[in-house]
Amino acid sequence: MSSLPQAPGGQGPTNSAAQQPDGALPQARPESFATRLRDSALSSNTLWIFLALVAIIVVFSILKPSAFLSSYDIKTIFINAAVALILSVGMTFVIITAGIDLSVGSILVMSGVIAVKVMIAVAGGASASGNAGWGPILVGIVAGLGVGLGWGVINGVIISMLRVPPLIVTLGTFGIALGLSDVLTGGVDIGGVPTKFSSAVGSGSVGPIPTMVLIAAVVTIAAGLLLHTTRFGRYTYAIGSNDEAARRAGINVNLHLIKVYALSGLLSGLGGLLSLAYFTTTTISGHETDNLTAISAVVIGGTSLFGGVGAMFGTVIGVFIPVVLASGLVIVGLQSFWQEVMIGAILIAAVYFDQVRRRARSRP
Amino acid sequence: MVNAEGVAPIIEARGIIKGYGHVQALQSADFTAYPGEVVALIGDNGAGKSTLTKIISGVIKPDAGELLFEGRPVEMSSPLAAQKLGIETVFQDLALAPDLDGAANVYLGREMLKAGLLGKLGVLDKQGMKTAATGAFVDLGVAIRDASASVVNLSGGQRQGVAVARAASWATKVIIMDEPTAALGVVQTENVLNVIRRVRDRGLTVVLISHNMPDVLKVADRIEVLRLGRRVATFAVKDASIELLVGAMTGALDQERAA
Numbered sequence: 247m248s249s250l251p252q253a254p255g256g257q258g259p260t261n262s263a264a265q266q267p268d269g270a271l272p273q274a275r276p277e278s279f280a281t282r283l284r285d286s287a288l289s290s291n292t293l294w295i296f297l298a299l300v301a302i303i304v305v306f307s308i309l310k311p312s313a314f315l316s317s318y319d320i321k322t323i324f325i326n327a328a329v330a331l332i333l334s335v336g337m338t339f340v341i342i343t344a345g346i347d348l349s350v351g352s353i354l355v356m357s358g359v360i361a362v363k364v365m366i367a368v369a370g371g372a373s374a375s376g377n378a379g380w381g382p383i384l385v386g387i388v389a390g391l392g393v394g395l396g397w398g399v400i401n402g403v404i405i406s407m408l409r410v411p412p413l414i415v416t417l418g419t420f421g422i423a424l425g426l427s428d429v430l431t432g433g434v435d436i437g438g439v440p441t442k443f444s445s446a447v448g449s450g451s452v453g454p455i456p457t458m459v460l461i462a463a464v465v466t467i468a469a470g471l472l473l474h475t476t477r478f479g480r481y482t483y484a485i486g487s488n489d490e491a492a493r494r495a496g497i498n499v500n501l502h503l504i505k506v507y508a509l510s511g512l513l514s515g516l517g518g519l520l521s522l523a524y525f526t527t528t529t530i531s532g533h534e535t536d537n538l539t540a541i542s543a544v545v546i547g548g549t550s551l552f553g554g555v556g557a558m559f560g561t562v563i564g565v566f567i568p569v570v571l572a573s574g575l576v577i578v579g580l581q582s583f584w585q586e587v588m589i590g591a592i593l594i595a596a597v598y599f600d601q602v603r604r605r606a607r608s609r610p
Numbered sequence: 611m612v613n614a615e616g617v618a619p620i621i622e623a624r625g626i627i628k629g630y631g632h633v634q635a636l637q638s639a640d641f642t643a644y645p646g647e648v649v650a651l652i653g654d655n656g657a658g659k660s661t662l663t664k665i666i667s668g669v670i671k672p673d674a675g676e677l678l679f680e681g682r683p684v685e686m687s688s689p690l691a692a693q694k695l696g697i698e699t700v701f702q703d704l705a706l707a708p709d710l711d712g713a714a715n716v717y718l719g720r721e722m723l724k725a726g727l728l729g730k731l732g733v734l735d736k737q738g739m740k741t742a743a744t745g746a747f748v749d750l751g752v753a754i755r756d757a758s759a760s761v762v763n764l765s766g767g768q769r770q771g772v773a774v775a776r777a778a779s780w781a782t783k784v785i786i787m788d789e790p791t792a793a794l795g796v797v798q799t800e801n802v803l804n805v806i807r808r809v810r811d812r813g814l815t816v817v818l819i820s821h822n823m824p825d826v827l828k829v830a831d832r833i834e835v836l837r838l839g840r841r842v843a844t845f846a847v848k849d850a851s852i853e854l855l856v857g858a859m860t861g862a863l864d865q866e867r868a869a
């Protein structure tokens with residue numbers, strides 16, 4: 247028992263380990279990455295849901311090995327998952343703060359609408375924009391991302407500073423962004439997407455990997471590192487776990503929440519750009535349930551709706567389970583509607599297990 | 611205002627008023643703490659001790675009144691303002707993030723970052739924090755074997771240990787402890803009392819809130835009594851007895867009104 251750790255000049259508590267004369271301190275052993283990975287997987291529902299995904303893949307592979315594992319199908323599965331994955335990545339941060347973002351699909355739509363309108367305007371009209379160069383395309387990309395970021399900031403400011411519940415705020419902006427998109431377009435989808443953009447991003451590949459998939463993978467890995475290794479991620483968990491504790495620890499909770507919703511908005515904007523490039527048109531009426539898709543993916547992946555708990559790896563699995571199910575069901579000749587039935591059941595089961603886990607460990 | 615040795619207070623609260631709707635939690639409450647002393651703040655349930663604590667640590671704002679730190683008026687506009695002055699608090703509700711581990715809680719808001727570029731990118735030095743937090747737990751005699759276990763999975767006493775370790779690790783001037791031994795066993799209580807003494811020996815001021823009069827008499831240098839949102843008495847510990855303290859808390863004795 248030597249002196250207490252001190253914090254000279256805010257340098258952080260000095261590590262008293264070095265001052266222990268008798269070496270009584272149990273040295274914290276550096277754990278292997280595998281051990282930590284196993285522990286974190288076991289501690290959440292992630293491991294079980296990962297096994298479920300493996301089981302689904304195994305079942306379909308046995309039923310129809312040739313079709314299911316063909317590279318065409320794997321490619322389709324990944325492309326179908328790309329946009330949903332990007333939305334779900336943002337949603338993971340939001341739900342870990344104990345929030346929710348219902349506006350993602352509408353922000354996606356509006357970002358696409360603004361992006362293509364800007365591309366057309368900068369290219370000098372609808373007829374010219376098909377052959378537009380990278381200049382107008384880049385301006386459109388920035389505009390689309392800006393719209394997403396802007397909506398995210400609006401969500402975050404209203405939620406954190408005006409203290410309106412996130413469910414209501416994002417339900418409101420869900421309607422507003424979609425309504426404004428309809429107003430801007432008269433409800434009619436806009437084509438005129440520059441070919442350079444759609445062929446490079448929408449249908450292009452980098453080597454064997456489709457560009458969409460590459461972008462989604464890079465975003466997911468970067469966001470996973472942000473969530474699990476940085477201070478930004480730590481604050482995200484802390485706020486979801488106990489926002490008052492975070493506030494008393496000196497964390498600027500409002501600012502952090504604004505950043506988290508801004509991130510979700512920005513990623514929705516990115517999703518809008520990818521969708522625009524892939525379909526070569528806006529898809530105004532196709533995204534009403536994107537929010538629910540993303541929320542179920544996050545929750546199925548083991549992130550708790552009550553905040554404070556979750557993992558990016560789980561979200562990835564949660565995105566792939568429905569997509570793999572849909573592809574697999576079609577291949578084995580069942581109606582793909584069964585996918586919705588199964589996802590509904592899996593979602594309820596996931597939340598049930600989260601509740602059980604919470605009850606088991608909550609002490610008076 | 612100086613004490614008998616001619617030392618000026620490190621913290622002085624004057625005429626603090628705080629109401630919650632119809633409840634007057636603090637009605638012109640005063641409080642004084644001198645450098646390097648252990649001052650106990652006692653009073654019945656609802657006397658306003660925790661409210662005063664939160665005002666001094668910047669968590670809530672008073673409706674009226676003045677707060678002085680080292681003789682200068684200060685605006686405790688946020689918990690960060692109190693932190694910057696070297697004041698740390700163990701709150702009655704502990705204010706821990708239950709899903710984070712003990713080390714993360716000790717470092718919450720003041721995370722250790724990796725050296726170099728990674729640190730600039732905000733990457734946490736988790737191993738460094740774990741090692742240092744484990745050291746702090748050992749130093750405090752807090753029985754937490756695994757600094758990376760979620761706080762929610764710890765016992766009530768262990769959680770209290772995490773909160774005490776957090777405050778003791780960061781305080782440079784003052785530690786306020788709002789019933790830090792409430793959930794503790796005999797041995798752990800003795801540990802915390804030892805922590806209080808050691809922190810004091812390091813030159814820090816300790817404000818201890820406790821309902822346990824024998825503990826208060828054992829560890830405090832001075833005692834201030836709050837009753838119905840007002841300071842009613844102050845004692846040097848040599849002049850205090852359990853009877854006197856209880857009398858002051860229940861209203862049988864009111865020095866300040868008499869004076």
Ligand SMILES: Nc1ncnc2c1ncn2[C@@H]1O[C@H](COP(=O)(O)OP(=O)(O)OP(=O)(O)O)[C@@H](O)[C@H]1O
Pocket residue numbers: 630633634635653654655656657658659660661662702
């Ligand atoms: N957030 C709040 N909202 C409404 N009333 C409050 C709030 N916080 C405290 N009070 C009231 O203020 C008064 C003082 O409360 P406080 O928690 O400061 O007492 P205390 O001295 O710490 O009591 P205890 O020994 O039980 O912890 C009580 O009457 C309490 O009901």
Ligand SMILES: [Mg+2]
Pocket residue numbers: 659660661702788
């Ligand atoms: Mg209290």
